Amino acid sequence: MKAPFFLTLLFLIFLFLLHKPLKCFSTSNFSTQITSPMLILELKTQEITSGSFPRAPNKLPFTHNVTLTVSLSVGTPPQNVTMVLDTGSELSWLHCNSTRSKQPVFNPNRSVSYRPVTCSSPTCTTRTQDFSIPASCDSKNFCHAVLSYADSSSSEGNLAMDTFTIGGSNFSDTIFGCMDSGFSSNSDEDAKTTGLMGMNRGSLSFVSQMGFKKFSYCISSLDFSGVLLLGESNFTWVLPLNYTPLVEISLPLPYFDRVAYTVQLEGIKVSNKLLPIPKSVFVPDHTGAGQTMVDSGTQFTFLLGPAYTALRNEFLNQTMTTLEVLEDQDFVFQGAMDLCYRLPINQTWLPALPPVSLVFRGAEITVSGERLLYRVPGEIRGNDSIHCFTFGNSELLAVEAYIIGHHHQQNVWVEYDLEKSRIGFAQVRCDIASQRFGLFR
Secondary structure, three states: OOHHHHHHHHHHHHHHHHHOOOOOOOOEEEEEEEEOOOEEEEEEEEEOOHHOOOEEEEEOOOOEEEEEEEEEOOOOOOEEEEEEEEEEEEEOEEEEOOOOOOOOOOOOOOOOOEEEEEEOOOOOOOOOOOOOOOOEEEEOOEEEEEEEEOOEEEEEEEEEEEEEEOOOEEEEEEEEEEEEEEEEOHHHHHOOOOEEEEOOOOOOOHHHHOOEEEEEEEOOOOEEEEEEEEEEOOEEEOOOEEEOOOOOOOOOOOOOOOOOOEEEEEEEEEEEEEEOOOOOOOOOOOOOOOOOEEEEOOOOOOOOHHHHHHHHHHHHHHOOOOEOOOOOEEEEEOOOOOOOOEEEEOOOOOOOOOOOOEEEEEEEEEEHHHEEEEEEEEEEEEEEEEEEOEEEEEHHOOOOEEEOOHHHEEEEEEEEEEOOOOEEEEEHHHHHHHOOOOOOO
8 A cells, every 4th residue: 555545645644533422432422633744653563472481490581571653654665664662761772683584674785765874973972972881983983882781781783864654644753772792681572673763852852853742652452553643633522531741850960861851750559558768769869860760662660669669569468468478589570570369270350459650749640450460471389370560669770760661551541741841640541542543454
């Protein structure tokens, strides 16, 4: 199907749905008015099978067994790629190493629009200022970058430019990393994608380069589908988006990521009971440690020690009569989640669980039901499967921050408003949202 016809068809579908009453959207109706060009994409997840985990004794490493991905094409002629959507990082990159046997790669030699970035260009000398490791110059005078991530993975290669085609629109001279080496904490996950789409507030992120003032997404918990919208849009809700401002710190601090989507966490509730955690616990200290980041590239949510301990103790207290705790002090899921339960293998339902609410300045996210417990793949104790609490202790990972992962963003419409420096949240049915935009699995 050619792109112009597809866009026309999608626009006609969108107009039809715009005037069609929506009766299935949680407790609210939904209407959309396009105020400037907007791209609509399907947001998918990739799930890693239980056999994919490299195992240490009684432990699973910190890794993502579910990632959010988008599909697009790069180069001239276009090559199809699948990229992990990551609001927690800046530079988008693609695997360019042709020796990756039977794994997806981008081949720069096949693209006539591909251009490497020289190390003397302003792109390399100035726009890489937010990289954790400074860009360098390789033997061919090209701009060389080394990227490292919280899960101990890394990627290394050269900066380049090429045409990105997304939603039928072409974006020429898009800067990205053409990576030829690196280390992944989960090679099975890495083998399924071509690269990563950086979406933070840095000057070289995908959203910054495209000039979008807003983007938003909605992740379904039912069929692992969702929708990603790039561009300006105006949503009218019976239950409107609740916004929380982004935290700005202009002074460079060693442990504060200035280009992350940092919000102010003010409290945590369990079954509407506000935990007695001093607000000072949620405020970054003089080094910048303790910021709260909204990160689509991390699966679960991680809290600093004092907040995690308070939440763990209260959740444990409120589930004592309904759940059997796993008594195994050596088992820590993903190296940070030490509250786990035993449930019969043949039990297909969870008992009533106390909802957990993350309270931000002006907004709130409530996590309930199955999103509170995650069945650990491949872990069996007798006739029981193991389910772990989906909040972890970030200090066990040597991460000095609060991280709100995409697992707790399911069935939440998340809008990143870059122009007004804020993030909006609203509880919705994301599977219905995807269908209303003409996206089906």
